[in-house]
Amino acid sequence: MKASPRQQRLLLDLQDLDTATARLKRKRAGIPERSELAALSGEAESAKASFMEAQRELDGHGAELARIEADVEMVRQRRTRDEQLLAVSTSPKEAQALQSELDTLTRRTGELEDRELEIMEAQEAAQAGFDAAEAVLSGVEAKRTALREQIAAAEAEIDAQLARQADERGGLSAEIQRDLVEIYEDLRGRIGIGAARLRGNVSEASNMSLTPAELSTIRATADDELIFCPGTGAILVRVEGE
Incomplete structure (x- = not known):
């Protein structure tokens, strides 16, 4: 599936919000x-x-x-x-x-x-x-x-x-293409995380380094093509430029 780099980066903002929300809910319960x-x-x-x-x-x-x-x-x-x-x-x-x-x-x-x-x-x-x-x-x-x-x-x-976070999430979700949000939500529901950063050769979804072969495949993939963490299945967003 294709999604612009900007759209993919918005997924990271959405994941950060969801992670913060989950943390607040745990804090409330505890x-x-x-x-x-x-x-x-x-x-x-x-x-x-x-x-x-x-x-x-x-x-x-x-x-x-x-x-x-x-x-x-x-x-x-x-x-x-x-x-x-x-x-x-x-x-x-x-x-x-x-x-x-x-x-x-x-x-x-x-x-x-x-x-x-x-x-x-x-x-x-x-x-x-x-x-x-x-x-x-x-x-x-x-x-x-x-x-x-x-x-x-x-x-x-x-x-x-x-x-406040729910309001912010609603606005952010509206900026992301629907089919991309649906994939994100499905992954988050099944594995607990929808999207994560790929920093260098490390997937923040699994906190593990990718193999040279996996990195080679990713580098050969167009920037607007979704890639997924080999270890977790979460969407990986390339952020080498950050």
Whole structure:
């Protein structure tokens, strides 16, 4: 196939753009903060599990304390009633029964107050544990948020570069004859590179020196005739004049 030397050189510009684009895409996929964010996943799960456990413990103490306070209130109301009945009672037997119940309620009040104190102390310790777990979780989430923001910023910068290169590639492709672009695209899709320079006796497609026989064949080929790398099959563009 024939293509002017200028057209062939435009292929090198197209390849340089495609190489730069591929490099940017690899850079986007390999943004360092991605691995840091992934590494925090386990730490975040552990911190969340600890936080949830601390919350359950704190809630459990709160529920138990509420039950005890309800019992204390019930006993208080019962004592108030018995005291009122005792104050107006005229029956010794009834008065003795009321007093016995009051003694029992007094003991029960003491037991409940002791238990209430124990729960309040446990609740205080649980609150400290909850606060510590919450601080750890907040710290991990803050790190993750910061990393996500850094990733988003890096992606936005790279995407802007990719967009500029895509625009440039579109304009450049329009300058190259269609059949030549089609050959280039087919080669790039199959072997990863569409065109490369031939500098002296070295093919930049394979980074290897060509044999004297291969060079002789190339030198005998007209400048407007496409030549291909013997090692890779990519289009070779002669650039001895650069």
